[in-house]
Amino acid sequence: MTGAIPRQASWVTHTDFSGMYFPGVILMAIVGGSSMVAALAMMKRTSGWPLFSVLAGVIMLVWIVAEIASIRGFHFLQVIYFATGAVVIWLTPQGKAVIE
DSSP, X not given: XXXXXXXXXXXXXXXXXXXXXXXXXXXXXXXXXXXXXXXXHHHTTOTTHHHHHHHHHHHHHXXXXXXXXHHTOOOHHHHHHHHHHHHHHHXXXXXXXXXX
């Protein structure tokens, strides 16, 4: 969104986006926002925080798979982000919150 990453026209060639701005907004709002909500829910010890955490992990996994499919390209960071989403899901305790 800020232009810090060099533009690569090939990233949006096979998508409906004309540039990188709106994918960046979606990434920040949906992927980043869901992670922020999950973190805040966990810190505030909200009763449903495990659900928020799993949902944030699933959103990350779906984002990475959709990104790879839409840009028709691959970068090693996608493996790291996919693994991060999987680890969030894996480490989220099931049932009653354990941070009490």
